[in-house]
Amino acid sequence: MMDQSQRAPLIDSEVGMSDHCTACLLGGAIGDALGSAAEFMSHAQILDRFGPVGITDYAEACGGKGKITDDTQMTLFTAEGLLRGQMHHYRKHSWTHARQRWLELQEVIETVASDLWTCQEWHSYMEDDGLWERYPGY
Numbered sequence: 001m002m003d004q005s006q007r008a009p010l011i012d013s014e015v016g017m018s019d020h021c022t023a024c025l026l027g028g029a030i031g032d033a034l035g036s037a038a039e040f041m042s043h044a045q046i047l048d049r050f051g052p053v054g055i056t057d058y059a060e061a062c063g064g065k066g067k068i069t070d071d072t073q074m075t076l077f078t079a080e081g082l083l084r085g086q087m088h089h090y091r092k093h094s095w096t097h098a099r100q101r102w103l104e105l106q107e108v109i110e111t112v113a114s115d116l117w118t119c120q121e122w123h124s125y126m127e128d129d130g131l132w133e134r135y136p137g138y
Contacts, residue, residue: 025079032072037061039069077102 037059038046046054058066081098 021079025076028075029068029072032068033058033066036067036069074099074102 034055034057038050038055039061041049050056050059061067062069077098081094081096084098085094
């Protein structure tokens with residue numbers, strides 16, 4: 001039996017918490033984009049459409065391949081709200097306000113980014129074009 005000193009660390013000490021959080025959010029977005037084509041399917045329907053191996057690549061869903069859903073959008077807005085809450089000493093309802101902004105922006109986002117919802121394009125768009133700064137409340 002292995003003792004504690006022989007176990008690999010769960011978190012790489014060379015990688016910062018910010019990188020771990022970013023990887024977690026990106027992994028969730030990728031999983032969302034992969035699974036969006038089967039989101040409301042039964043196991044039998046998934047097998048029928050994708051075969052016994054299941055989903056192995058992005059499939060047509062939400063108007064394209066590799067598009068994230070509202071699940072990823074709400075996750076990102078909730079994470080942003082939690083960060084704002086921490087920055088402001090856990091201001092009450094920070095995550096609620098972030099989700100309200102998500103709801104208010106749905107029409108704007110659909111107009112501005114209707115063709116930019118692949119994981120790669122979403123990440124680039126958010127990072128390079130400063131999407132967060134474009135809307136009221138920021």
